[in-house]
Amino acid sequence: MAERERILKIRNLNISFKTDSGTVNAIRGVNLDLYRGETIAIVGESGSGKSVTTKAIMGIMANNGTIDSGSIEYTWHDENTGEVRTEDIVKLNEKQMQKEIRGRKIAMVFQDPMTSLNPTMTIGKQIMEPMIYHYGKSKEEAYAKSLELLELVGITDAEKRMKNYPHQLSGGMRQRIVIAIALSCDPYVLICDEPTTALDVTIQAKILELIQDIQKKKNLSVIYITHDLGVVAKVADYVNVMYAGKIIETGTIDEIFYDPRHPYTWGLLSAMPDLDTNDPELYTIPGTPPNLAVPVKGDAFAPRNQYALNIDLRVEPPMFEVPGSTTHKVASWLMHPNAPKIEMPHALKKRLEKMEKGGK
């Protein structure tokens, strides 16, 4: 196997927002790695900090947010000289960021295609704009490339569509356009922030398959942000589960889906009905996520965790490596060698076993 090429390396990222009700520590020490051609997914409830993390990577945080500490290192091959360069995005100023990274190296697909497209510009203009801006291409070159891109994202009649305005297209078409724009500058990394939440199931499947297809063709790295575990199962190689601004479990897709270790991951997997579910009541995680304006003591999930140990209320758990795996890590005191042995809920275990068998 070829050596994996690391593109993004996030270490100990801390982000806080200043609000009227005090400082909110939205991201508390996130570590993340992304390798070339691979897909990672970040899952979690709303407010867990998934979007903030990726916005920090793009450098498009809200004005009241600051990166308190940590680094986001981005590695790429220089187009002209071919040498390997590494920059810490956190240290770049706005001008460098806009010129070098944003849009050009890292592109983003947003949730709602209607709000991310400009309603007063034609599709064609919007696809050509970044190429002209970033690479100084002539209009003719940009036009030819745009047609190619539209075909790549599966839009027929590309020439006719170039003259259309966003409101003339359906939701699925619009999202395809957004993807085409994101791909126009040949980025290395594509960040998809809930790319299919605003679309319905049939179109969702199509868009996900499209992104997978393009990823293979262009050897892209993709970061998915979603709360839909079905989507995660379809696309991701690695999964990061986020809760209250921390990654609490990370591992390969098989490790997370068939051998989850954190009680929160158990809860997420249990809450999702699959097509065989016919229990009288769906499982819900009790309680609500913590208020991050108040400093978190111990494990942020402890108040909602029926398996919480005493130590969970006092000391924050470090990342424990799951024995026998180099990729699977869990932030829970339950993984400590001295902790009492607690198995995942019986119903979930049975379901996961059945799933694992059914898939093979």
Added chain:
Amino acid sequence: MEEKQPILEVKNLKQYFKISRKFTVKAVDGVSFKIMPGETYGLVGESGSGKSTTGRSIIRLYKPTDGQIIFNGQDISGKMSKQEISMLRTKMQMIFQDPMACLNPRKKVMDIVAEGLDIHHSYSSQKEREQKVYDILELVGLSKEHANRYPHQFSGGQRQRIGIARALIMNPDLIIADEAISALDVSIQAQVVNLMKKIQKDFNTSFLFIAHDLSMVKYISDHIGVLHLGHLVETGTTEEIFSNPIHPYTKSLLSAIPVPNPHVEKTRKSLTYDHDQSDVDYTVGTEHHVGGTHYVLATDEEFEKWTKQ
């Protein structure tokens, strides 16, 4: 055995919107189904298939172009008398998709929930009004103190509970839930669905559940209708639809559901159904009986072809 009367019967409902002199959108074109008391009917389909329009026509937010809607034994599709309107507006309620957009941000929860009571004068004293609101809030899992807050002070799941409380306070026989859980997180979706199931068990309320998330629809519904381009292409019990889908559109819809199982999901490709290229004309098809309560819209040849596959 005594024949049970359906709570709602929709016969050949048509809802057209005239855009200009030459152009009319046929949003719903001849839809018929029945909902029994205490039952949940799931209406699924892609965006633009007319699911929401159907729901809105039934509760008479639109005036239906043609067809009959029989609710509690009364025809509510034409011009209604005062009693009929008052019956419809109390006994049929709706829960909307976006809980932030459907609650008045300037009103307190108390007044939002009690609005129906105010309009229909269903209390004799302020104390009774308060008590009714408190009872209903408790039922949906909120507390008394919440009554004096404003909608923005709640989380998404709590807001949806307020929407449900507002629907429930009139003691409805039928609740139309129009994408009521689509805007919520997975874990909160489960809470709201559990609440709807509990209400159904306690009060024998019927639900018309409009959604595009098929795994949730399968979980909550007794009967399912698949809507496409304003036509009900397939209808039957949940079991019948999921175990034996006949119509190619239903098949493509079912194949598109993401399964939270990486082994299956990685290799699976969804089926495509392109209506323009399939030359299936919904207007010439008739209902074909598959078995039980399972019907599919097709012409004779189509029906033969689809069932053979």
